[in-house]
Amino acid sequence: MCAVQVVNTLTGYSLGVFGLLPRTIVGLPGIVTSPFLHGSWLHLIGNLLPFGVLSLMVCSDGLRRYVAVSATVILVGGGLVWVFGRGAYHVGASGWVFGLWVYVLARAWFQHSWGNLFTALVALVFYSGMLYGFIPRYGVSFESHIAGALAGYWAARTFATAPRRVTPKKES
Numbered sequence: 001m002c003a004v005q006v007v008n009t010l011t012g013y014s015l016g017v018f019g020l021l022p023r024t025i026v027g028l029p030g031i032v033t034s035p036f037l038h039g040s041w042l043h044l045i046g047n048l049l050p051f052g053v054l055s056l057m058v059c060s061d062g063l064r065r066y067v068a069v070s071a072t073v074i075l076v077g078g079g080l081v082w083v084f085g086r087g088a089y090h091v092g093a094s095g096w097v098f099g100l101w102v103y104v105l106a107r108a109w110f111q112h113s114w115g116n117l118f119t120a121l122v123a124l125v126f127y128s129g130m131l132y133g134f135i136p137r138y139g140v141s142f143e144s145h146i147a148g149a150l151a152g153y154w155a156a157r158t159f160a161t162a163p164r165r166v167t168p169k170k171e172s
Helices: 002-010 014-018 030-036 041-059 063-084 094-110 114-134 142-158
Strands: none
Touching (some): 014 030, 030 063, 041 063, 094 142
16 A cells, blocks of 8 residues: 555555546556555555554455455455445445445454453443544545445455354263
8 A cells, every 4th residue: 555655655646547446447546556656645644553453453354354354345345436436436445444344343253252351341442532523524435434334244254254162072
């Protein structure tokens, strides 16, 4: 994201055309590219800290799970924005961030463990302000926030696995 932002800045923000433009053929690649594009350095910085922390929380399930959750959030969330979003370019990683956040919260519901519950509580306490991201505001893609959250919930439900239970060995 940072490398893309450097290129975007040096080219006068010309990469914005690779954002997600709903219901257009030209906007389809934006489903995948838009999370890596940002409208400004401030926009990028605002996404980086929660992205990093929540990514680490999801990585507690392993790198494969993180990649699967991220791909689901990007593709499903982006697809929902492409279908239902306002007719404007949508850029930024906030949909991905919302997806990771809701995944961490929903994982505690679907995978009952003290570790998941603790992680969800930490995410809820530190990032509860994200709830305001669901409120429509000018210049903010609340559609990406809602779609990312729905995709994160779906990923948690899809990838839910019961905690491993140790079964006692039968004595012969």
